[in-house]
Amino acid sequence: xxYLLMLPLMFGLSCSSLKTNQTGLxxxxxxxxxxxxxxxxxxxxxxxxxxxxxxLYIFYKVGGKNEVPGxxxxxxxLEHMMFKGAKKFGKNTIDFIxxxxxxxxxxxxxxxxxxxxxxxxxxxxxxxxxxxxxxMENLLLDKDDFEKERAVVLEERKMRYENSPRGxxxxxxxxxxxxxxxxxxxxxxxxxxxxxxxxxxxxxxFKKFYAPNNAVIVIAGxxxxxxxxxxxxxxxxxxxxxxxxxxxxxxxKESDFVxxxxxxxxxxxxxxxxxxxxMMGYPTYKAGDVRGYPLDILSSIIGAGKSSSLVNDYxxxxxxxxxxxxxxxxxxxxxxxxxxxxxxVQGVSLDNFKEDLKKKLVSYCETEITEKxxxxxxxxxxxxxxESLDTNAGMARFLGDRQLVFGDWKTYKEELEQYEKVTVNxxxxxxLELSKIPSVFISVWNQHx
Amino acid sequence: xxxxxxxxxxxxxxxxxxxxxFLSSVKTxxxxxxxxxxxxxxxxxxxxxxxxxxxxxxxxxxxxxTQVTFDQLSSGTSKETEKxxxxxxxxxxxxxxxxxxxxxxxxxxxxxxxxxxxxVGKVCELFNDATYPKFELDSYVARxxxxxxxxxxxxSQLADRIFRKLSLAGTPFGTDTDGxxxxxxxxxxxxLKERLTGLSKARKVIFLSGPSEAxxxxxxxxxxxxxxxxxELAANKVNKPQEQSAIYLVPVPGANQAQIRIGxxxxxxxxxxxxxxxxxxxxxxxxxxxxxxxxxxxxKRGLTYSAGAYVSMQRDYGRAGVVTFSKSExxxxxxxxxRNILSDMENPAKIxxxxxxxxxxxxxxxxxxxxxxxxxxxxxxxxxxxxxKDFSLMLxxxxxxxxxxxxxxxxxxxxxxxxxxxxxxxxxDKSLVQSLSKVRPVKIIDYKDYL
Numbered sequence: 065x066x067y068l069l070m071l072p073l074m075f076g077l078s079c080s081s082l083k084t085n086q087t088g089l090x091x092x093x094x095x096x097x098x099x100x101x102x103x104x105x106x107x108x109x110x111x112x113x114x115x116x117x118x119x120l121y122i123f124y125k126v127g128g129k130n131e132v133p134g135x136x137x138x139x140x141x142l143e144h145m146m147f148k149g150a151k152k153f154g155k156n157t158i159d160f161i162x163x164x165x166x167x168x169x170x171x172x173x174x175x176x177x178x179x180x181x182x183x184x185x186x187x188x189x190x191x192x193x194x195x196x197x198x199x200m201e202n203l204l205l206d207k208d209d210f211e212k213e214r215a216v217v218l219e220e221r222k223m224r225y226e227n228s229p230r231g232x233x234x235x236x237x238x239x240x241x242x243x244x245x246x247x248x249x250x251x252x253x254x255x256x257x258x259x260x261x262x263x264x265x266x267x268x269x270f271k272k273f274y275a276p277n278n279a280v281i282v283i284a285g286x287x288x289x290x291x292x293x294x295x296x297x298x299x300x301x302x303x304x305x306x307x308x309x310x311x312x313x314x315x316x317k318e319s320d321f322v323x324x325x326x327x328x329x330x331x332x333x334x335x336x337x338x339x340x341x342x343m344m345g346y347p348t349y350k351a352g353d354v355r356g357y358p359l360d361i362l363s364s365i366i367g368a369g370k371s372s373s374l375v376n377d378y379x380x381x382x383x384x385x386x387x388x389x390x391x392x393x394x395x396x397x398x399x400x401x402x403x404x405x406x407x408x409v410q411g412v413s414l415d416n417f418k419e420d421l422k423k424k425l426v427s428y429c430e431t432e433i434t435e436k437x438x439x440x441x442x443x444x445x446x447x448x449x450x451e452s453l454d455t456n457a458g459m460a461r462f463l464g465d466r467q468l469v470f471g472d473w474k475t476y477k478e479e480l481e482q483y484e485k486v487t488v489n490x491x492x493x494x495x496l497e498l499s500k501i502p503s504v505f506i507s508v509w510n511q512h513x
Numbered sequence: 514x515x516x517x518x519x520x521x522x523x524x525x526x527x528x529x530x531x532x533x534x535f536l537s538s539v540k541t542x543x544x545x546x547x548x549x550x551x552x553x554x555x556x557x558x559x560x561x562x563x564x565x566x567x568x569x570x571x572x573x574x575x576x577x578x579t580q581v582t583f584d585q586l587s588s589g590t591s592k593e594t595e596k597x598x599x600x601x602x603x604x605x606x607x608x609x610x611x612x613x614x615x616x617x618x619x620x621x622x623x624x625x626x627x628x629x630x631x632x633v634g635k636v637c638e639l640f641n642d643a644t645y646p647k648f649e650l651d652s653y654v655a656r657x658x659x660x661x662x663x664x665x666x667x668x669s670q671l672a673d674r675i676f677r678k679l680s681l682a683g684t685p686f687g688t689d690t691d692g693x694x695x696x697x698x699x700x701x702x703x704x705l706k707e708r709l710t711g712l713s714k715a716r717k718v719i720f721l722s723g724p725s726e727a728x729x730x731x732x733x734x735x736x737x738x739x740x741x742x743x744x745e746l747a748a749n750k751v752n753k754p755q756e757q758s759a760i761y762l763v764p765v766p767g768a769n770q771a772q773i774r775i776g777x778x779x780x781x782x783x784x785x786x787x788x789x790x791x792x793x794x795x796x797x798x799x800x801x802x803x804x805x806x807x808x809x810x811x812x813k814r815g816l817t818y819s820a821g822a823y824v825s826m827q828r829d830y831g832r833a834g835v836v837t838f839s840k841s842e843x844x845x846x847x848x849x850x851x852r853n854i855l856s857d858m859e860n861p862a863k864i865x866x867x868x869x870x871x872x873x874x875x876x877x878x879x880x881x882x883x884x885x886x887x888x889x890x891x892x893x894x895x896x897x898x899x900x901x902k903d904f905s906l907m908l909x910x911x912x913x914x915x916x917x918x919x920x921x922x923x924x925x926x927x928x929x930x931x932x933x934x935x936x937x938x939x940x941x942d943k944s945l946v947q948s949l950s951k952v953r954p955v956k957i958i959d960y961k962d963y964l
Contacts, residue, residue: 114534115534115882116881117881117882117885147802159802159803160871163801163802163803163871163875163879164803164871164874164875164878165875165878166874166876166877166878166879166880166881167878167879168879168882169802183882185878212815213815215815216815216817219815219839219840220818222769222770222840223770223838226769227768227769228667229666230666335666335767336665336666336767337663338662338665338666339662339663369599369603370587370599370602370603371596371599371600371602371603371604372603375599376596379652379656380595380596380599380652381652382648383655384652384655384656384659387656387659387660387663407660407663409655409656409659410659410662439604440600440603440604440606443604443606443625444606445606446606446625447559447606447607447608447623448606450557451559451623453557454556454557454886454887455885455886456885510766
């Protein structure tokens with residue numbers, strides 16, 4: 065991404081076309097105009113007239129998982145180049161046009177998707193759609209700009225990984241947990257690939273994946289639905305779909321993303337952290353798998369908030385073992401992982417901590433999964449949901465993620481209902497199953513060899 | 514003390530929809546002796562409450578005292594343990610947090626409107642009865658010190674901390690609001706209780722957002738919180754600008770990039786009445802992808818990934834700065850370039866009409882976004898209220914920008930960024946000393962002295 069790499073969001077919503085009451089998660093109802101073009105593109109439009117502004121998000125179903133060895137980082141490099149100009153509007157004009165009207169723009173790349181977004185005053189809607197269509201169809205990929213941007217991307221990589229113990233830790237976890245699968249590679253790219261990738265390789269990648277049949281547009285804010293639909297058809301309706309994109313997605317088999325982890329793995333990385341930082345990860349399920357919902361709730365019970373089990377046991381004690389600790393469940397398009405992470409205080413033995421943590425995780429299956437704790441998590445999801453729905457951008461992200469991953473933005477209803485349905489037994493079962501599968505425990509510390 | 518903001522907030526100079534909405538959605542009134550500012554929003558059955566305390570870290574007898582008083586507010590009362598209190602708020606999906614500046618403090622509460630009575634009532638219990646148990650305090654101090662020691666892994670955070678301290682050296686605002694390795698050990702339970710008593714007596718303003726039920730927050734506070742409003746934090750001005758002649762190099766292990774901070778503090782006289790000019794200047798210099806710094810450093814030369822600038826104002830002082838980084842080999846080049854960019858901007862002939870107009874349009878058009886997110890808007894309104902600035906000034910910005918000229922921008926640049934007064938801090942590899950010496954004499958400092 066242009067400024068930062070982001071993890072996919074578990075939640076994100078917003079809108080005036082939103083109706084809710086106080087009865088729980090699944091009470092939220094969104095009103096969205098859906099436009100389907102003949103070339104395969106979907107546009108979602110959500111009017112909200114609170115302020116004379118809107119957010120436009122365009123999601124492309126391409127990310128690190130679509131790359132092959134030799135061109136790792138191509139999705140992210142291309143994301144940078146998308147700001148360098150296209151045929152109709154010319155070289156290096158996009159930022160000036162957007163910011164010149166008071167807007168802002170950025171983008172991010174994950175293992176599964178690349179997303180461009182703009183926040184703009186209302187009158188800019190038509191022009192912004194024209195710009196997005198222009199760069200989807202006719203990106204310049206200027207040679208000089210390409211080389212200059214290569215230096216920027218390499219510097220970004222240093223900032224995120226080589227100069228960041230936490231980046232080093234996360235990358236290490238993905239490398240080892242998903243070793244041998246596309247999720248085991250770095251989204252920002254390996255340094256040799258970033259140095260050697262050519263403009264032609266990136267152009268081919270662009271032509272394959274940047275097409276209307278691989279994109280979702282979401283417009284949320286002070287727009288007229290009919291006008292917005294008209295502009296989407298006007299500027300994107302004539303763009304040809306990519307014949308290769310379905311084949312490219314079909315070539316990715318779920319089995320290729322299953323980690324080959326057969327036994328517990330311990331990885332120690334030397335890094336510039338005086339306090340040991342760690343992550344322990346377990347492979348889980350892809351987005352939408354019903355087995356993932358109890359794991360989401362489990363992660364929140366044990367590792368989200370000051371009253372969570374891990375915080376109680378490792379931080380709020382007379383001799384704290386950790387300065388921070390958390391748990392989360394991350395669903396990806398083709399797989400997923402559950403993880404616990406944190407930072408230990410100096411003098412704590414990493415090996416002893418790891419053993420204790422594993423024992424505690426097993427014991428939590430019996431002691432922490434209660435009706436009250438599950439209700440607490442659901443209450444928190446509700447307030448988090450309201451907060452993430454508070455902006456046009458939040459709404460656009462929420463809908464776009466679901467449309468891209470599940471092919472239908474309305475699946476949010478099922479998601480929220482699934483959370484409502486989760487029982488104590490479901491979470492206990494998920495917890496026990498998790499404790500039986502192999503994990504990767506990775507740490508970064510300046511005392512490691 | 515009463516403040517009549519209603520009349521003041523009726524004076525607006527523009528008629529953009531964002532501003533009309535703001536005008537109609539903000540209600541200011543006095544309720545149960547509290548000044549209340551309510552931002553109406555019916556979208557969700559949820560509320561935000563931000564309680565402004567006219568009291569901050571300037572009163573700290575020991576560095577970090579006010580911050581720790583708030584940090585540990587929920588560490589225990591005579592009736593409940595830290596765990597029970599945490600469980601209470603988490604169960605309701607409610608959250609509490611706070612921010613402490615030298616001049617004022619803010620306590621934030623967020624939750625569902627149906628839970629206002631128990632949630633805000635619990636907050637009052639904390640303020641009335643926090644005991645600051647020694648067991649929890651010791652644990653907190655141990656964690657906090659461990660975090661500080663590990664700050665060397667975050668070069669950006671370390672650069673911010675050291676830059677702040679050096680650029681504000683010799684002023685009352687140079688102390689660390691969150692404490693130091695030494696000061697944290699000096700903080701006791703009794704000192705915290707005493708500080709909390711002081712905060713309870715400070716003048717307060719209650720800022721709310723949410724539907725009409727949000728106003729119940731004031732009722733609960735009036736009935737349950739044993740607060741008075743007797744004290745005001747006196748002005749504490751800095752009058753003499755500082756001269757700087759060196760670059761401070763902070764060597765850190767394993768650095769292959771250099772974090773760069775350039776800036777200075779501004780006296781009250783320097784900032785007073787110039788908010789709009791300085792806001793425009795910081796946007797022109799470092800706000801957005803088309804800003805001067807990004808264009809010169811990243812787009813034209815590929816020297817950095819990010820660059821920004823700010824001019825921030827409190828009631829009695831201000832701060833201005835440039836924030837960027839680069840690979841080690843080009844750190845001195847970046848510092849020199851920033852110096853040249855600032856120097857060029859002091860000459861209006863070197864500001865093109867095109868880039869000036871572009872920035873005017875950018876900042877005028879982007880104004881409405883400042884009203885989108887309630888929590889951010891409340892924070893901004895609190896800062897305005899603290900400075901006794903009328904909320905209507907938030908709306909006047911587009912008209913002020915329309916009237917600006919390149920000459921005025923140049924003048925602002927020379928006022929805010931005179932090179933000889935700038936503190937320059939570089940966090941990076943110690944070998945940078947040679948190249949940086951060509952820009953300015955270099956003083957090497959140990960980061961451990963700033964933790």
